[in-house]
Amino acid sequence: MNKYLSILIGVVIILFLGLGYVGITIYNVVTREPDLEDTDLSPNVNPIIFSTPKEKEYSKYSCDGRVWCSDMTSCDEAKFFIRNCPGTKMDGNGDGIPCERQWCNN
DSSP: OHHHHHHHHHHHHHHHHHHHHHHHHHHHHHTOOOOGGGSOOOTTOOOOOOOOHHHHHTTTOOOOSOOSGGGOSSHHHHHHHHHHSTTOOOOTTOSSOOOTTTTOOO
16 A cells, blocks of 8 residues: 555645646736837838828828818819818718719819
């Protein structure tokens, strides 16, 4: 019986050591501070450019609060406003073409 008791105590000790190791490993992963080596602080990173070709094409216009077709002076201007400016009221039928009666009727 003494032999089985020694084996049982050995197994229990190994289980406790294993559980302790797993617990410490999980704790270290959860509380780990980020390493500066993990982040890329390189100055050679290209910045994200948010401009679109449409904005470059119509760069002579800017969003200035005008929202109606009667405020526009051309179809190009109306297209710029509907594509780039919030709150425009120039596309009544929702087909993406602004000011069809006044400016963009071709």
